[in-house]
Amino acid sequence: MADRRQDVTGTWLRGKYRVDRVLGTGGMAVVYQGVHRNGKRVAIKMLLPECADKPEIVSRFAKEGYVANAVERWRGARR
Numbered sequence: 001m002a003d004r005r006q007d008v009t010g011t012w013l014r015g016k017y018r019v020d021r022v023l024g025t026g027g028m029a030v031v032y033q034g035v036h037r038n039g040k041r042v043a044i045k046m047l048l049p050e051c052a053d054k055p056e057i058v059s060r061f062a063k064e065g066y067v068a069n070a071v072e073r074w075r076g077a078r079r
Helices: 055-078
Strands: 017-025 029-036 041-047
Touching: 017 041, 041 055
Parallel strands: none
Antiparallel strands: 017 029, 029 041
């Protein structure tokens, strides 16, 4: 399988998140390890370019992000 990801390691997103390395590549996205400027480690999931023009995939991708953020808020509230 050809490498479909863009090399964004070492870059900053929105001036807040440094992209450090690739954790994995799936059918619609690449997951990177990153660090917020406050030092907190994060996972950054980026949609593959060939999926960005498919509304059903973009919608599913956005829903996954909302669910992931809700899980983190729920987990943090239970600590």
